[in-house]
Amino acid sequence: MKIVRRAAGSAGLRVSALALACAVTAVACGENGAGDTGGKxxxxxxxxxxxxxxxxxxxxxxxxxAKAKGWKVMKAEAKTPGDSATQVTAIENMIANKVKAIVVTPASATALNGVLKRAEDQGILVLAVNAPLKPDNTADATYATDNVEAGKLIGQWAKASAPAGPRVAMLDFDLSDAPSADRHKGFLAGYGIAASALTGKALTKGTEDTGQQEMENLLSAHPGINVVYTINEPTARGAHTAIKNKGRAGKVVLVSVDGACSGVQDVKDGVIGATAMQFPDKMGEKAVEAAAAYIKDGTKPEGGIVDSGTQLITDHPVKGLASQTSQWGLERCWGPK
Structure with missing residues (x-):
């Protein structure tokens, strides 16, 4: 990707350019100006x-x-998956405003590489959260769930909880997405099943509607499915509706990943048998701590992917597999309750 390098101008011109970019590209801008305004x-x-x-x-x-440390914050949002263009424009504006660090949830594993290299060349610390970039050393460090481990946990639980004669299906998201691919791989490894041995599989959009639709299709083709992996909890909720509508409620082991409060409540209510909880707040907090060390004396993190933690949540524990109850999860979950 060709990056246009803007000529240096006055601070006023930079702020005007940022305001224009915000209006045109829907970049959400914070209350700040340059990266070290007023010593902050x-x-x-x-x-x-x-x-x-x-x-x-x-x-x-x-x-x-960040604000607890007295820093100013400049924010931007890509509103749809894959919207790297908005993120590139936002990062360019952050570079122009001389931020000290950038914490990015990448919309694409590779589309930001050029602009992030430019940021690092300007002495800006680059920290990825939730999903790694490719190559992962594009960022100075990445703070994310170990999604392979998350998949393994629910795969192990599903294996131990499966009825006799298991017939396993998987409801995935786009497998070019790193977290989705890792969860998929982890589940297969945890369950101990080859992809070729699955009874059925389908791609969803990670939504309740597509979870229900694809589960209905799978049950029509393979009515005996009795173990189902889902990419996330909305997909699981949709799959449960399809299973219930087919008169198979209580006959299918359903597992998922995320740990949203609504998903943990689904575990408590028996909609989902087990989920693997992740901790998005820890990702952000760890990234800020890394930025603090860099701002203080130039110390960079060691690099690579730093695991922000995963916890199996179920009210039906199995021997030899550590887990916590839905009540524990509801006390630590994220999102609306």
Missing amino acids: PTIGIVALNLSNPFFGTLEKATENA
Whole structure:
């Protein structure tokens, strides 16, 4: 991707350019100006789809941790998956405003590489959250769920909880998406099943509607399915509706990943057998701590992907697999309750 390098101008011109970009590209701008205004450093937060409670929690935790340190915050949001153009424009504006660090939830694993390299060349610390960039050293560090481990946990639980004669199906999201691919791989490994041995599989959009639709299709083709992996809890909720409508409620083991409050409530209500909880607030807080060390004395994080934690949530524990109850999860979950 060709990056246009803007000629240096006055601070007033930079602020005017930023205001124009905000109006044109729907970049959400904070209350700050340049990266070290009044002796207070500014960090940039480049978010993804804040209407999703996971990303909303991640962005808010990052902002709160930064403001608790007395920093100023510059924010931007890509409103749809894959909207890298908005994120590129936002990062360019952050570079122009001389932020000290950028915390980004990437809309694409590779589309931001050029502009982030430019940021690093300007001495800006680049920190990815939730999903790694490719290559992962594009960021100085990445704070994310170990999605392979999350998939393994629910795969192990599903294996131990499966009825006799298991017939396993998977409801995925786009497998070019790193978290989706890792959860998929982890589930297969945890369950101990090859992809070729699955009874059925389908791609969803990670929504309740598409979860129901694809589960209905799978049950029509394979009515005996009795173990179902889902990419996230909205998909699981839709799958449960399809299962119930087919008169198979209580006969299908349903597992998922995320740990949203609504998903943990579904575990409590028996809609989902088990979910793997992630902690988006910890991702943001860890990123801010790394930024603090860099701002203080130039210390960079060690790099690579830093696991922000995963916890199996179920009210039906199995021997040899550590888990917590839905009540524990409801006390620590994220998103609306």
